[in-house]
Amino acid sequence: MRADVARGTLPITNGHVELPEQPGIDIDEAQAQAWRHPYMPEPALDLIRPDGSLTDR
Numbered sequence: 001m002r003a004d005v006a007r008g009t010l011p012i013t014n015g016h017v018e019l020p021e022q023p024g025i026d027i028d029e030a031q032a033q034a035w036r037h038p039y040m041p042e043p044a045l046d047l048i049r050p051d052g053s054l055t056d057r
Contacts, residue, residue, distance in 0.1 A: 011018045047054055
């Protein structure tokens with residue numbers, strides 16, 4: 001899905017992202033493809049139990 005929406009990459013060398021030579025970050029957005037993958041919010045998880053303790057489920 002990411003490859004459908006963003007073209008190009010930012011090269012990583014020794015753990016650092018290299019800056020592109022041209023203006024911008026060298027990623028072209030494919031608007032038509034972006035519309036095919038709309039944002040879908042997920043339901044919020046309730047991680048606090050009634051007694052005030054936290055859970056990861």
